[in-house]
Each structure stands twice: as C-alpha cells, then as structure tokens.
Amino acid sequence: MKPWRGIQGSAEARPDEEEALEVARVAIVGAGSVAFSVSLIRDLCVEKDLWGSTVVLMDIDKERLGLVHGLATRYARETKADLRFEATADRKEALEGSDFVVCSVKVGGYEGMEKERKIAERYGYQGGIGDRVSDYYGGIGAYYQLKFFLDLARDMEDACPDAWLIETANPVFEGTNLVARETKTKVVGVCHGHLGYKEIVKTLGLEEKDVDALVAGFNHCVWLLRFLHRGEDAYPLIDRWIREKAEKYWRSGKFQKPRFPWEGEQLSPSAVDMYRMYGVFPIGDTVRSASPWWHHTDLRAKKKWFGPMGGFDSKIGWSRYLELREKGLKKRMRLFSDPTASLTKEYPPVMSGEQHVPIIDAIANDKERTLELNVPNMGSISGIPDGVVVEVPAVANGKGIRGMPVGELPKRLMLGVMVPRMLRMERILQAFLDGDRKGLLLEILEDHRSTSFERAKAMLEEILAQPWNEEASKHYKWAR
Amino acid sequence: MKPWRGIQGSAEARPDEEEALEVARVAIVGAGSVAFSVSLIRDLCVEKDLWGSTVVLMDIDKERLGLVHGLATRYARETKADLRFEATADRKEALEGSDFVVCSVKVGGYEGMEKERKIAERYGYQGGIGDRVSDYYGGIGAYYQLKFFLDLARDMEDACPDAWLIETANPVFEGTNLVARETKTKVVGVCHGHLGYKEIVKTLGLEEKDVDALVAGFNHCVWLLRFLHRGEDAYPLIDRWIREKAEKYWRSGKFQKPRFPWEGEQLSPSAVDMYRMYGVFPIGDTVRSASPWWHHTDLRAKKKWFGPMGGFDSKIGWSRYLELREKGLKKRMRLFSDPTASLTKEYPPVMSGEQHVPIIDAIANDKERTLELNVPNMGSISGIPDGVVVEVPAVANGKGIRGMPVGELPKRLMLGVMVPRMLRMERILQAFLDGDRKGLLLEILEDHRSTSFERAKAMLEEILAQPWNEEASKHYKWAR
Numbered sequence: 001m002k003p004w005r006g007i008q009g010s011a012e013a014r015p016d017e018e019e020a021l022e023v024a025r026v027a028i029v030g031a032g033s034v035a036f037s038v039s040l041i042r043d044l045c046v047e048k049d050l051w052g053s054t055v056v057l058m059d060i061d062k063e064r065l066g067l068v069h070g071l072a073t074r075y076a077r078e079t080k081a082d083l084r085f086e087a088t089a090d091r092k093e094a095l096e097g098s099d100f101v102v103c104s105v106k107v108g109g110y111e112g113m114e115k116e117r118k119i120a121e122r123y124g125y126q127g128g129i130g131d132r133v134s135d136y137y138g139g140i141g142a143y144y145q146l147k148f149f150l151d152l153a154r155d156m157e158d159a160c161p162d163a164w165l166i167e168t169a170n171p172v173f174e175g176t177n178l179v180a181r182e183t184k185t186k187v188v189g190v191c192h193g194h195l196g197y198k199e200i201v202k203t204l205g206l207e208e209k210d211v212d213a214l215v216a217g218f219n220h221c222v223w224l225l226r227f228l229h230r231g232e233d234a235y236p237l238i239d240r241w242i243r244e245k246a247e248k249y250w251r252s253g254k255f256q257k258p259r260f261p262w263e264g265e266q267l268s269p270s271a272v273d274m275y276r277m278y279g280v281f282p283i284g285d286t287v288r289s290a291s292p293w294w295h296h297t298d299l300r301a302k303k304k305w306f307g308p309m310g311g312f313d314s315k316i317g318w319s320r321y322l323e324l325r326e327k328g329l330k331k332r333m334r335l336f337s338d339p340t341a342s343l344t345k346e347y348p349p350v351m352s353g354e355q356h357v358p359i360i361d362a363i364a365n366d367k368e369r370t371l372e373l374n375v376p377n378m379g380s381i382s383g384i385p386d387g388v389v390v391e392v393p394a395v396a397n398g399k400g401i402r403g404m405p406v407g408e409l410p411k412r413l414m415l416g417v418m419v420p421r422m423l424r425m426e427r428i429l430q431a432f433l434d435g436d437r438k439g440l441l442l443e444i445l446e447d448h449r450s451t452s453f454e455r456a457k458a459m460l461e462e463i464l465a466q467p468w469n470e471e472a473s474k475h476y477k478w479a480r
Numbered sequence: 481m482k483p484w485r486g487i488q489g490s491a492e493a494r495p496d497e498e499e500a501l502e503v504a505r506v507a508i509v510g511a512g513s514v515a516f517s518v519s520l521i522r523d524l525c526v527e528k529d530l531w532g533s534t535v536v537l538m539d540i541d542k543e544r545l546g547l548v549h550g551l552a553t554r555y556a557r558e559t560k561a562d563l564r565f566e567a568t569a570d571r572k573e574a575l576e577g578s579d580f581v582v583c584s585v586k587v588g589g590y591e592g593m594e595k596e597r598k599i600a601e602r603y604g605y606q607g608g609i610g611d612r613v614s615d616y617y618g619g620i621g622a623y624y625q626l627k628f629f630l631d632l633a634r635d636m637e638d639a640c641p642d643a644w645l646i647e648t649a650n651p652v653f654e655g656t657n658l659v660a661r662e663t664k665t666k667v668v669g670v671c672h673g674h675l676g677y678k679e680i681v682k683t684l685g686l687e688e689k690d691v692d693a694l695v696a697g698f699n700h701c702v703w704l705l706r707f708l709h710r711g712e713d714a715y716p717l718i719d720r721w722i723r724e725k726a727e728k729y730w731r732s733g734k735f736q737k738p739r740f741p742w743e744g745e746q747l748s749p750s751a752v753d754m755y756r757m758y759g760v761f762p763i764g765d766t767v768r769s770a771s772p773w774w775h776h777t778d779l780r781a782k783k784k785w786f787g788p789m790g791g792f793d794s795k796i797g798w799s800r801y802l803e804l805r806e807k808g809l810k811k812r813m814r815l816f817s818d819p820t821a822s823l824t825k826e827y828p829p830v831m832s833g834e835q836h837v838p839i840i841d842a843i844a845n846d847k848e849r850t851l852e853l854n855v856p857n858m859g860s861i862s863g864i865p866d867g868v869v870v871e872v873p874a875v876a877n878g879k880g881i882r883g884m885p886v887g888e889l890p891k892r893l894m895l896g897v898m899v900p901r902m903l904r905m906e907r908i909l910q911a912f913l914d915g916d917r918k919g920l921l922l923e924i925l926e927d928h929r930s931t932s933f934e935r936a937k938a939m940l941e942e943i944l945a946q947p948w949n950e951e952a953s954k955h956y957k958w959a960r
Contacts, residue, residue, distance in 0.1 A: 277918065292925065294933045411914070415907045416922050423903075427895045434891070438757065442896050445772065448928065453774045 030105035031057035032064030043357035045081035058094035095159035189374025193284030261317030270305035293448035366398025510585030511537035512544030523837035525561035538574035575639035669854025673764025741797030750785035773928035846878025
C-alpha cells in the first residue's frame with residue numbers, strides 16, 4: 001500500500017521496479033511472543049495475496065526478537081513466500097508508515113502476576129482476584145496493559161494515522177474500549193474464543209459445513225445466539241445431548257483426564273448450567289469468565305463445575321498451564337535453534353484459524369470477509385450503547401470494518417451478565433483514567449469473595465506495594 | 481375540573497348552581513392508611529385553592545374507611561374547608577372521572593412480611609432480604625405491590641384516562657417505571673425522603689431560607705448534588721462538621737438514644753462514609769438503601785454505621801418501628817373515636833410538607849411550582865436512559881410535570897451505585913413481567929450475603945410456599 005522502501009538487513013533482494021509496490025506494511029508489536037508470532041507468520045506466508053508485504057517485527061526483548069526474525073525468514077524461505085521481514089526494538093520506527101499494527105504485548109511477564117495471585121489467596125481470593133480487577137491481565141487494574149495500549153495508540157496517531165490497530169492482547173474488552181474512546185486510532189479486537197462453538201459441533205457429531213452459528217457479546221462474554229444445522233434450529237440437539245450424553249461425557253477420560261486445563265470447558269457442567277440460567281450457550285472463555293460466583297467459591301466448587309483441574313484459572317489449572325507454556329517454549333527453542341529442521345514439517349503451511357491475517361487481507365486487498373471481531377456496537381446488539389465495543393460477526397473489506405446486526409439478547413442474560421460486565425469495564429476504565437485508588441478498591445469489594453472492607457483494602461495495598469507495582473501505585477491515588 | 485355530580489351519602493349539602501364546578505376530583509386509593517390520609521386531608525383543607533373539590537376515599541377495609549371518612553368530614557368542618565368527601569370500597573367507582581388518583585396501598589399488611597423476614601434470617605439474611613427483592617415492599621419480588629399498581633393504572637386507562645396517578649406506595653422506583661412503561665396512565669412518584677437535607681441544614685446551624693439544595697437520583701437513592709449557603713458552596717461546612725463535630729454528635733444523646741429508628745441516620749457514620757466514597761452526600765432513605773453491603777453484614781456492622789438501633793431496617797430498628805406504628809395507630813384511634821376532641825388541635829391546619837396536594841394544586845389550578853418528583857428522565861440526569869424514572873426537581877403546572885436538567889453525577893457514583901440500582905429495578909421488573917422464578921433467584925444470589933446457590937434457592941422456595949404467597953408462587957414459574 002506504500003511505495004517499497006529499501007530495507008537494511010532484509011533477507012530479500014530488492015525486487016524489480018515492476019514489483020516495487022508494497023501490498024501492506026504490518027508491524028507486530030510484541031513479536032517476541034513466540035507462539036503467537038509463529039501463527040501470524042505462517043498465515044502471512046500462506047495468504048499469497050499478501051505476498052509483497054513488509055512485516056516489521058518489534059520487541060524490546062532483542063534475543064527473542066532475533067529468534068523470531070530468524071524463524072520468520074526461514075519459514076518464508078521454506079514456503080517461498082515473497083515477504084520482507086524487518087526487526088527492530090524501536091517502537092516508533094516499527095510504527096512509521098505501517099498499515100496494520102498487531103499488538104500481542106504482555107507487559108512485565110508472568111512472575112509478578114504469580115506473586116500477586118499468592119497474595120490474593122492469603123486474603124481468601126482463590127486463584128487470585130481474577131479478571132475482576134484484571135490481575136491475570138498483568139497487574140492490578142490491568143494498569144500496565146492499559147497504559148501500554150494507550151501509549152501505542154497515541155504513537156500511532158502520529159506515526160501511522162491511517163493504520164489499523166489489531167488488538168489481540170488482553171484485556172481486549174477494556175483495551176479496545178479505551179483506545180476507541182481516548183484516541184483517533186482505528187482499533188479492532190481479535191480473539192479466537194468464539195471458535196469454541198466448533199467443540200459443540202464436534203461433540204454432537206455434526207459436520208462444521210452443515211452448521212450456521214451466530215456468536216456475539218463482549219470479548220470473553222460471547223453466546224451462541226443462533227445454532228442451525230442444515231437450516232434448522234440445532235439447539236434441540238444440544239438439549240438431547242445434555243439429557244442423554246452429558247453425564248457420560250463428564251465421566252469420560254476426555255473430561256476426567258484433560259491434557260490441557262481448558263479441555264472440556266466448553267461442555268462442562270458450568271457451561272450447561274449457564275445455558276440453563278441464561279437460555280443461550282456460553283462460548284469459549286465465556287464459560288470461565290462469565291460464570292456466576294458460586295461456580296468459583298473454592299477449589300471444590302471449581303472441580304464440580306469445570307472438571308478435575310478446576311478449570312483454566314484454578315490453582316491446578318493455572319500451574320498446569322504455566323508448565324505447558326514452559327514446555328512448549330522449550331520445544332520451540334530446540335526446533336528453532338536446529339538449522340537443519342524443517343519448520344513447515346512442524347507447522348504445515350495452512351491457515352491457523354486466527355483472524356489477524358484474514359483482516360489484513362480483507363482490508364489491504366479489498367476482499368470482503370465476514371469475521372468475528374470486536375468493534376464499536378453502533379446498534380449491532382440492541383440495548384448496548386453505540387460506543388461500547390462488542391464482539392460480533394463483522395464485514396471487513398477495503399472500506400474498513402462494520403459490525404453486523406445481531407438484535408436482542410435474552411433479557412435475563414442482558415440484565416444478569418452483559419450489562420454488569422459492561423459496568424465492570426466502565427469501572428476499570430474510570431479507575432484507570434482518573435488514577436482512582438478508591439475506584440479500584442470499590443471494584444474489589446464487588447467481588448462476592450470479599451468479606452470486609454478492611455481486608456479488601458489491605459490486599460489492595462499489599463499488592464500495590466510490590467516493587468513491580470511502583471508505577472501503578474503512584475498512578476492510583478486516594479482522591480476525594 | 482368536571483361538572484359537579486350529586487353524591488350519595490355526602491356530608492355536604494348540594495352547593496348552589498353558581499358553585500357547581502368541581503375544582504378537582506381526587507381519589508385516594510388505600511385511604512385506610514390512617515397516618516398518610518390524615519396528612520393528605522389536612523393539606524387539602526389548608527389549600528384553599530382546592531376548595532370545591534371532591535375527595536373520594538377508597539379502601540377495601542370498610543372499618544378503616546369509615547373511620548377516615550369520619551375524621552375527614554370532622555377536619556373539614558373544623559377548618560370550614562369546602563370539600564366533599566365520598567367513601568367507597570369499589571375501586572372502579574372511585575376512579576370513575578377522577579382527575580388525580582393518589583395510591584398509598586400496602587397490599588397484605590405487615591404480618592406476612594414479618595414472617596418472611598424471620599425465614600430469611602434463618603438463612604443468614606440479617607433483617608430479611610431487604611429491598612434487594614423488595615420484601616419490605618410487601619412480598620418477594622414486590623409482587624403484590626407491582627401487581628396492584630399495574631391493575632390500578634390499567635383500570636385508570638378506562639375510568640379516567642386523563643387523570644394523574646400520584647404513586648406514593650413503595651416501591652416507588654420499580655412501581656413508577658412499571659406503570660410508565662406498561663400503561664398509558666400518566667404517573668408521578670412522590671416521596672419525602674429528599675427533605676433529609678434539612679436535617680443537615682439544621683445540624684450545621686444554618687437557616688433553611690439561606691440554603692439552595694439540589695437533590696437528585698432515583699427514589700431512595702438521591703444525592704445532594706448542589707448545596708449553597710447564601711449563594712456559596714456549603715460543602716466545606718459539611719467537611720468542617722465532619723472534621724470537628726461528627727465524633728461528638730455520634731456520642732451525643734440524639735444519636736445514642738434516638739426516639740425513632742431513623743433518627744440520626746442522615747448524619748450517621750454510614751452517610752459520612754458514603755459521602756467519602758462517592759463525593760456527594762446521600763439524602764434521606766438513601767443512607768439505608770444505597771449504603772454498601774459491608775455496612776449491613778450483621779447487627780454489629782449495622783450498629784457501627786447507623787447507631788445503637790442499627791438503623792431502620794435492623795432487627796432492633798424495625799421492631800421499634802412496628803411498636804411505634806402500633807402506638808401511633810392506637811393514639812389516633814382514641815382521638816378519632818372521641819367526638820368532643822379537637823382534630824385541629826392535634827393536627828394544626830398547616831401544610832404537612834408532603835407534596836401530593838401541592839402537585840394537585842399546581843396542575844388543577846395551573847399554579848407553577850417546583851417540586852421534587854419521580855418522572856421519566858428525558859435527559860434530566862446525563863447517562864440515564866430517557867425512559868427510566870428519576871427523582872429530580874420538576875416543574876408542575878397546568879400543562880403537566882417536567883423534570884429539570886440536573887446534568888452529570890460523579891462518575892464513581894454513577895458506575896458504583898446508580899447504574900447498579902437501575903439494573904436491580906430492571907431485573908425485578910423482568911422477573912415480574914415474565915413471571916420468571918429464575919430471575920428472582922438470580923437477584924437474591926446477587927446479594928453479598930448469599931453463600932450458596934442451594935441455600936438461596938431453598939429460601940426462595942420456603943418463602944414462596946407460605947400460604948399468603950400462593951398467587952406469587954403461581955406467577956413466578958421456572959422457565960427455560
């Protein structure tokens with residue numbers, strides 16, 4: 001989309017004058033997130049219509065950056081993809097002239113988070129405060145993530161005012177709302193959670209191609225609003241599965257001995273219970289994030305509702321996740337450091353199912369695609385204000401992205417889950433934007449596990465007093 | 481406003497043809513609420529511009545009705561007020577041709593309520609479920625009250641389509657929203673809670689005439705948004721009182737030995753704490769109804785925040801209230817049954833401070849007055865949907881009633897109290913309108929004192945199984 005510029009240190013030769021038009025310039029901020037970058041690079045290499053693009057890998061971790069740059073170059077060579085890869089640790093340089101900026105940054109890593117979780121557990125918050133004040137999104141009040149998103153989007157206003165920010169780092173809901181409200185940068189949130197409906201399709205023994213599924217809501221709070229099989233309502237098939245097969249499924253090895261802590265979550269007793277409560281099935285992360293407090297009171301409850309690991313965010317599930325993460329990273333490192341290994345053998349050149357590259361392709365090449373995206377509501381979901389970001393089917397093409405109408409959600413779901421979740425987002429943003437410590441504390445007090453004002457306050461203070469929270473502690477002040 | 485019609489059994493003679501135009505026809509539904517009716521009748525007799533009106537007293541309790549009719553006639557005779565009083569046990573007859581219908585009905589009395597409170601306490605809900613599912617408004621889910629309001633408003637659509645329903649029975653917030661949305665009847669909600677600001681004025685040693693106070697919010701959730709003394713911000717005077725005098729006040733006899741359970745509530749530690757949390761002072765019933773859960777965990781907490789009786793809705797406070805209520809009723813009965821007693825001596829003919837008669841006077845006689853009323857928002861409070869009823873300063877005159885602009889409330893108050901309170905109203909109405917037992921249960925589970933799904937459900941079922949709840953139990957079904 002921009003005239004091609006010579007790139008120092010590029011693995012590619014300068015193309016002929018004929019080919020000198022760049023299809024798109026894509027910056028990946030936080031490219032050191034190896035697993036994520038591998039998917040993205042793979043998809044970029046597979047989507048031939050994006051060949052001729054430049055991909056700028058940016059991370060402050062130069063070692064990881066070098067590693068990802070190396071494997072990107074190798075993967076492109078193996079697939080013969082015509083892509084140019086740059087690598088930089090300078091964010092502004094990465095943004096300059098970009099058409100798309102993909103953000104997958106997790107500020108500060110996992111270490112502090114784990115310590116905060118242990119502090120919270122001493123105060124009776126099993127598994128940490130959770131996403132109530134977003135501690136698993138990196139720091140209390142999601143401070144460091146939100147701060148980063150805002151800085152990035154503001155930098156983009158100068159460096160690439162026409163670019164799209166493809167926000168894939170959590171919290172997507174709070175983050176996309178913040179950027180959409182506070183900056184001029186075009187932002188779209190991307191998650192793969194909505195694909196959870198495929199687990200239902202598979203478990204029911206249906207074929208994906210016969211199914212029409214409408215999933216919508218807020219990020220991590222999405223619901224199967226329409227579920228058709230060969231044009232007919234397939235909810236009765238779910239009902240029959242619950243009546244006749246659910247118990248057996250919950251006793252089976254798949255559910256009782258999961259390999260991953262999130263395995264089985266999509267059809268867990270919690271998901272079925274939520275379906276009974278709200279009339280539509282929760283999809284993907286929703287099962288964990290939007291389930292009611294009594295599914296999370298303690299490990300026993302978590303095991304009852306989410307299976308033997310107690311779900312992804314239980315003590316057991318989360319340790320297992322960190323373990324798997326470590327193992328996966330080591331495996332990848334071994335692979336990447338072996339120059340004789342075939343990357344395409346390990347990662348076959350097919351689309352990963354992630355939506356980042358399809359969005360870029362749709363917009364850069366004006367190829368209309370319907371995706372599942374986080375965009376300002378503008379009437380898609382009835383009863384949600386226009387400015388609030390929703391996760392809905394959206395049409396992307398050369399003109400941009402527009403959410404499609406979804407209509408009304410069941411009333412009990414709106415009043416019991418959706419509006420309260422929206423309110424939580426508003427409170428987190430209020431506390432962040434006003435630097436309001438009292439706002440944070442009041443949000444913690446809303447947690448059903450909070451037993452007294454004094455204990456909640458003491459926990460907040462202890463977490464904010466940790467060395468890595470110095471900046472957050474300065475930001476959140478006791479105001480009138 | 482309507483041609484005068486002959487009234488059977490009226491204590492008054494038929495007036496001359498000259499005077500045959502009725503100023504207004506006012507129906508009081510639930511006129512057997514003696515204390516309330518006395519204020520209303522007194523105000524009607526005092527406001528000379530309403531002389532020439534007909535007042536229809538309606539109640540299904542004929543004994544009480546006879547009593548109130550007798551005292552109304554006596555009070556009018558003592559004050560020489562030119563009013564005609566009718567009495568009927570037939571609601572439709574009372575409504576027919578009315579210009580104003582004042583509703584002060586409490587369906588089912590207090591006995592069932594007290595039993596429900598005891599059931600709830602066995603499940604750990606100190607003082608009953610409270611206004612969360614509106615048990616102190618008469619029955620779980622406020623069912624009987626809401627049902628009555630709706631039936632009354634629908635009857636009015638036929639019997640007196642141009643009349644105003646002046647809703648003063650609780651829950652005013654849920655009730656006025658229900659009627660405004662579901663019927664064509666014009667409704668206005670009336671409460672005296674906003675007058676609580678006068679207690680602050682008095683305690684600060686100021687003169688009411690020098691003070692300009694703006695109080696707004698939802699009924700029982702109103703806030704001192706502006707507080708001027710001789711044109712200058714008087715909040716610093718409250719701040720100084722808190723710093724220098726609050727502790728002494730809380731140790732004083734007025735606070736330590738209250739005559740009424742609500743005495744001292746306006747300037748209680750709870751009110752001051754809420755002011756610190758939300759930046760504006762809570763007024764009237766707000767202190768009890770909108771205070772956070774940790775002010776209400778148990779009797780000890782209630783005593784700490786509301787004084788030695790633990791506030792109006794504690795075990796102690798409520799027993800004391802019922803006792804005082806009983807005593808007051810007996811005293812009134814003695815007075816009314818003594819035909820030689822002077823009613824005006826006991827109830828001097830001055831305006832009571834209630835707003836019902838001023839509304840009637842303003843509309844019937846086109847006398848513009850600014851009152852504090854519950855009307856659909858229409859932009860008065862920023863960020864609240866137009867259709868939701870708010871309690872705001874409102875101008876009443878011959879054209880009707882219109883709320884005045886109030887502007888923005890502090891953000892932390894909006895997100896932490898106002899929107900959640902609105903959401904609770906929406907959930908209570910959803911459960912009521914859909915006959916949705918699950919909705920009721922989910923609402924109880926939102927209560928911070930709920931410790932498990934099973935216990936909350938058992939409590940709900942036990943309450944609904946009480947003989948007086950047979951109709952409610954049929955109404956609220958387990959739906960998908």
